[in-house]
Structure formats: structure tokens, C-alpha cells
Amino acid sequence: MALRLRPLEEASAPAWDAFVAAMARGTFFHRAAWSRVIETAFGHRCHYVFAEQDGAITGVLPLAHVRTMLFGNTLVSTPFCVYGGTLAADREAALALEAHADDLRKKLGASAIEMRDRQPVDSDWLVRDDLYVTFRKSIAGDDESNMKAIPRKQRAMVRKGIQNRLVAHCHNDVTVLHRLYAESVRNLGTPVYARRYFSILQQAFGDCSDVVTVTDAEQPIASVMNFYFRDEVLPYYGGGTAQARQRAGNDFMYWEVMRRAAARGCRLFDFGRSKQGTGSFAFKHNWGFQPEPLHYRYHLASGAAIPDHNPLNPRYRLFIAAWKRLPLAVANRLGPPIARGLG
Numbered sequence: 342m343a344l345r346l347r348p349l350e351e352a353s354a355p356a357w358d359a360f361v362a363a364m365a366r367g368t369f370f371h372r373a374a375w376s377r378v379i380e381t382a383f384g385h386r387c388h389y390v391f392a393e394q395d396g397a398i399t400g401v402l403p404l405a406h407v408r409t410m411l412f413g414n415t416l417v418s419t420p421f422c423v424y425g426g427t428l429a430a431d432r433e434a435a436l437a438l439e440a441h442a443d444d445l446r447k448k449l450g451a452s453a454i455e456m457r458d459r460q461p462v463d464s465d466w467l468v469r470d471d472l473y474v475t476f477r478k479s480i481a482g483d484d485e486s487n488m489k490a491i492p493r494k495q496r497a498m499v500r501k502g503i504q505n506r507l508v509a510h511c512h513n514d515v516t517v518l519h520r521l522y523a524e525s526v527r528n529l530g531t532p533v534y535a536r537r538y539f540s541i542l543q544q545a546f547g548d549c550s551d552v553v554t555v556t557d558a559e560q561p562i563a564s565v566m567n568f569y570f571r572d573e574v575l576p577y578y579g580g581g582t583a584q585a586r587q588r589a590g591n592d593f594m595y596w597e598v599m600r601r602a603a604a605r606g607c608r609l610f611d612f613g614r615s616k617q618g619t620g621s622f623a624f625k626h627n628w629g630f631q632p633e634p635l636h637y638r639y640h641l642a643s644g645a646a647i648p649d650h651n652p653l654n655p656r657y658r659l660f661i662a663a664w665k666r667l668p669l670a671v672a673n674r675l676g677p678p679i680a681r682g683l684g
Contacts, residue, residue, distance in 0.1 A: 342395050344433060346441055349373055349389035349401075357391060360398040361428065362571060366460060369570035370422035371403055374545040379405050379421060382538040383681040388416075388445055392434035400434030402427050404442060406449055409682030412650055416446050416454045420684025423475065423614035426456035426638070439464075443640060452645040456638040466638040469647060474632035476612035476625040480603050487599055495592065495627045502555075502593025507562075509597035510554050515539035518552050518564040518578070523673050525580030530661030532676035532683065539566065539578065553601070555585070555594045563590040567598055573609040574602035595628070616651060650683060 349357060354373040361367035376387040385405045392400035403425055408414045419425035427442075429435035442454050456466070459475065480487050488496060519536040526533045543550060546568060554564040565579030576598050581591045599610055612630055615621040626632065639647050664672065 344392055344394045344399070344437055346390050346392055346437060349376060349391060353391070356398055357389075357401055360391075360401060360430075364428055364430070367428055368424040368459060369549075369568050369573070369575060370419050370424045370457075371401060371428050372546075372570075373403075375403060375419055375422065376405075378538075378541055378545050379419075379684075382535070382541045383421070383684070385420065385681070385684070390438065390441060392429065392437055394434075399431060400427065400429030400438050402438040402442060404445070404454075405684070406451065407682065407684050408449075408451075411679065412682035413648065414449070414451045415648055416442060416449070416451045417684060418442075418454075418456050422457065423473075423635070424457055424459045426458040426462065439640075446640070446642070452642045453648055454640040455648060458636045458638055459633075461636045462638060464638055466640050467647060468636055468638050470634040470636045472616060472651060473614050473635040473637065474617060474622065475614050475635055476628075476630035476632060478610050478612075478628075478630045480599060480608060480610045482603055482606075482608070484600055484603070487603060488596075490629060491596075492627065492629045495629070498589045498592040499596045502589035502596070505557065505588050505593075507588065507590060507593045508556050509594065509601075510556065511551050511601060512554065513543055513547065513550075513552060515543055515552060515566070517554055517561045518566055518580075521554075521561060521564045521582060522578055522580035523676075524582060524669060527667065527669055527672040527676075528665060530664040532664070532679040533673055534680045535677035538677075542566065553594060553598050555581075555590045555597070557584060557588050557590065560584070562588065563594045565594060565598060567602070569602070569605075569607065572607050573611050574598065574607040575611040575613060577613060591624075 357373040361371040376389045380387050385407050388404045390402050391398050403419045405420050407417050407420050427435050427438050519539050523533040549569045552566050554561050562585040563581035565576045568575040585591050612625045
């Protein structure tokens with residue numbers, strides 16, 4: 342039978358996810374439920390489509406239409422996620438899915454398609470691999486081996502958190518998580534996502550996510566939402582207070598995530614995306630993780646430029662400086678409408 346493309350429907354979601362899990366390049370962010378999350382939380386129309394031949398899925402493309410007055414009109418695979426892009430078992434399916442994406446771009450009047458590929462792809466699209474990196478590293482099944490694998494200075498910070506008698510709690514309540522996360526991103530000059538988004542994530546991925554919160558004398562000082570995919574753990578949205586930095590709360594928190602993930606059978610720790618030259622980059626590198634460039638690809642409309650909405654862009658310097666000075670309550674109220682375009 343000839344290859345055909347079909348839109349994702351509820352009935353085809355299990356087969357979609359089974360294909361993603363079976364593909365070596367498949368990631369947690371290719372999962373079908375992201376379509377519902379993005380549409381429900383942010384109102385962006387999703388166009389998830391898969392290639393099918395002889396009754397079997399041979400490729401998937403999670404695609405969302407992000408259109409805002411501030412940040413333009415783009416098709417992204419996948420917004421609010423660090424990885425994405427076309428995932429196909431063969432070149433025929435990959436080319437068919439990407440041709441479909443370009444037809445959709447023209448129909449919607451979008452200026453660009455962005456594919457967030459984790460690994461290089463054989464393609465004639467424009468590639469930007471000089472901005473973002475990811476940090477991924479194998480972990481062992483026992484605490485002693487994982488502790489010894491942490492470089493000496495960073496290991497001392499983890500032990501400092503232990504000596505400070507910090508306590509880690511594993512749960513599914515996003516309320517405290519969002520409060521700590523909101524304070525952290527305000528301090529970085531970044532608009533925060535609405536708390537509702539975190540609740541939607543928990544509802545969509547409750548079977549493969551949790552929250553780890555660190556307390557100091559029963560006071561929450563750091564918290565992170567973690568996703569689990571195959572044998573990987575992905576600490577994704579996290580934040581901490583000034584007290585967490587003083588008491589090594591963030592260091593202790595990520596150690597607890599690693600320790601608990603290893604106990605449940607995870608063998609790869611994905612520290613996620615960072616921009617080169619940032620504090621986040623340095624923190625992850627200090628754990629002994631080596632940066633791997635992310636290979637984001639772009640197909641542009643005539644005369645269009647690659648979207649550049651990252652905080653290192655000089656045009657956002659004054660905005661970031663001003664945002665850092667906002668009262669937290671004001672930043673939390675103004676942030677979500679802006680953040681929906683920063684996927």
C-alpha cells in the first residue's frame with residue numbers, strides 16, 4: 342500500500358506512543374499527549390500527523406502553530422519542549438511529513454518551521470547548533486557509584502546539603518513547585534508560565550512524572566518536576582529560593598532526583614537544555630556532564646529570518662533587567678500571557 346498521512350486522533354495515540362518508544366531517536370517530547378497539553382494550556386492549535394504504510398506507523402511529526410502578536414507566526418516541533426522534530430523509520434516517511442509541514446506553513450502564513458532535533462539530521466534545511474546544548478549522562482544502579490561519579494567540588498556541595506539535614510519529599514502537588522519556580526524565573530528576568538500549565542502536565546503525564554521538593558526545617562526551598570521515559574529521568578521545571586542557594590538545596594535536590602531515579606531503574610539522567618555561556622550551563626557542567634549541541638533546523642518563508650526569542654538576544658536586555666525588578670505578584674500576573682509565545 343502507498344504511504345499516507347493521517348492526523349493524530351485519540352484512537353491512534355497508543356500506536357503513536359508505541360512507535361515513539363520503539364525508535365532510538367524517540368524522546369519524551371514526541372509523545373502524543375503533548376498535543377492536548379499545548380492546546381489546553383496555551384491555546385495553540387496542534388497539527389500532529391503520522392505516516393502510515395501497510396497499516397503500521399512509519400513516522401510521526403508533532404507540530405504546533407505558535408502565533409502571537411509579540412513573537413510572530415511559527416510552526417514548531419515541539420514548543421515548550423527541548424526536543425522534537427520529525428521521527429521516522431525511513432527517509433520516505435520523513436520527507437513526506439516535512440513536505441506536509443511546509444504545505445501547512447504556506448496555508449497558515451507562518452514565517453518559519455522549527456524542528457528541535459536532538460541529533461543531526463540529513464537535510465538541506467538551515468541548522469542552528471551554536472546556541473543550545475543538552476546534558477545527558479549514564480547513571481549506575483547504586484548510590485555509591487553515582488556519588489563517586491560527581492566531580493569533587495560538586496560532590497562537596499551535595500554532601501553540604503546532606504549535612505544541613507535537608508529533606509526531600511516526592512509527591513505530585515504542583516502548588517509549591519510553581520511558587521518556587523515562579524520566584525526563580527522572575528529572578529532570571531523571564532516571564533513565568535501559569536500554574537494551570539503545571540496542573541495540566543501532571544494530569545497528562547501523571548503515570549510518568551513526579552515532583553521532588555526539598556525542605557529546610559520544614560520550609561520548602563527548592564522543587565522540580567521530573568518526567569520518566571524508558572530508562573531516562575528528565576528533571577524539567579525546577580526552581581529554588583535564595584535560601585536554597587545558601588544551604589546547597591538545589592545541589593541536594595538534583596542528587597535526590599538522581600538517587601530516586603536510579604532506584605526505580607533509570608540508567609540515564611537528562612539534565613535538559615541550557616544556553617551556552619549561562620549559569621545553568623555551568624551548573625550542569627560542574628556535575629560532570631558534557632554538553633552536546635542541539636541541532637535545531639529551520640525552513641523559512643521567503644525573506645524570513647530564523648526566530649530568535651532567547652534571552653541572550655540583545656534586543657531583550659532592557660526587558661529582562663526590568664522584569665527582574667518586578668514584585669513577584671505582579672510578575673506572576675503579567676507573565677503567563679507573554680510566556681505562551683515563548684515556547
